Amino acid sequence: MQQTAAEGWEAVAEWWAAWGQPIGIVLVIVGAFIAYWIVKAIVSRVVHEVVTGVKRKADAADTEALANSPLAQVRVVQRTRAIGSVLNTLAGWVIGAFALIVILSILGVNAASLVAMAGFLGAAAGVGAQGIIKDFLNGLFMVFEDQLGIGDTVDLGEASGVVESVGIRVTQVRDVHGTLWYVRNGEIVRVGNESQGWARVVIDQAVPYEADIDAVTERLLDVATAMSEEPEWLGRIIDKPAVWGIESVSAEAVVVRLVVKTRASAKYEAGRELRRRVKEGLDELGVTLPSLQKIVVKGMEERA
Structure with a gap:
């Protein structure tokens, strides 16, 4: 009986000696695929939850419109999906490299040889793909930092x-x-x-030197304030308009600066509409605008 058991174990040992390496390699490959599938499922689940949460919050209150605008929602979805794609790729490379090391170990390759080979491949990749690596890392940081x-x-x-x-x-x-x-x-x-947070419409309005500056200032402020209080612009203009005062003075004209703080996405649209209304307001006031060729505007935007 004991001899039979010994023969059985000996047969198992011979079978394992013949098939142990292939079976071990297959198990490592299957385990790597399972590990990657688990990581991918977790990342996909997290991305799905974030995207679903963004869609759920799409009907935000007006007071939250700035932070929850459609643009901001698209950015969150895009950034989340990009990060998920990067994590999936990174996990695939890490799991694949680990599986390769284990397989080579099963085949009897020396660990020192593996380290040397990995160092050689890393150096070759670093020299030959510096541009691609730089693009990848910079793009990764741009996505992460929004x-x-x-x-x-x-x-x-x-x-x-x-x-x-x-x-x-x-x-x-x-x-x-x-x-x-x-x-x-x-x-x-x-x-x-120019599209993050808020923006500022800046209008440097030139008026004749002999014009009543107080009346012009009052009219500019009235026009901008009336526009900001209209329902169409109430959600896009986020602060009270202000006249900062006289920006420059020349022999032909006085330049008065009007500023309006808006949502970033509404800057250009609000600026065009405000300039039209300013022109109409000055026409009603009887102010004749001087020739632009005679005006030199000086201020913090002088270089532009």
């Missing part, structure tokens, strides 16, 4: 316009002429974003 998002009006130095796509490697920006620019994230060293 520096820009779809629909934003931005100035990236080489290109400016409306952002149409934010990728991990390339950002697409369409300028005012309709040209679509593909900007590598690694080449972006500064981002001027």
Whole structure:
């Protein structure tokens, strides 16, 4: 009986010696796929919950409109999905590398050789793909830090316009002429974003030197205040208009500065409408505007 048991164990040992390595490799591969599937399911679940939460909050109250605008919701969804995609990719590489090391260990490869090979491959990748790695890391930080998002009006130095796509490697920006620019994230060293938070409409209105400045100032403020109180603009103008005073004085004209704080997405629309109303208001006041060729505006925007 004991001999039979010994023979049985010996047969099992022989079978394992013959098939142990292939079975171990298969188990490692299956385990890697299962681990990746679990991580991917968790990340997908988190992304889904965030996106669902954003959609649920879409009907925000007016007082929360600035922080919960459709643009802000798109940015949250986009950033969440981008981060989820990055995490899935990162998890796949980490799990794959770990599985490869385990498989090579099963095959009897020396651990020191694995470390040397990994160092060599890492050095080769670092030399040959510096640009791609730089693009990837910069794009990752831009997504994480919410520096820009779809629909934003931005100035990236080489290109400016409306952002149409934010990728991990390339950002697409369409300028005012309709040209679509593909900007590598690694080449972006500064981002001027005109669509985050709030914006300010600044109107430097030139009036004749002999005009009644107090009357002009009062009319500008009345026009802007009346516009801000209309239902159409109530949610887009977020603060009381103000006249900052005289910006510059010349022999031909006096420049008065009017400012209105708006939601970032409403800056240009509100500015165009306000300029039209300012013109009508000054016409009613009987103020004849001087020639623009004779005016030199000086102030904090002088260089522009």
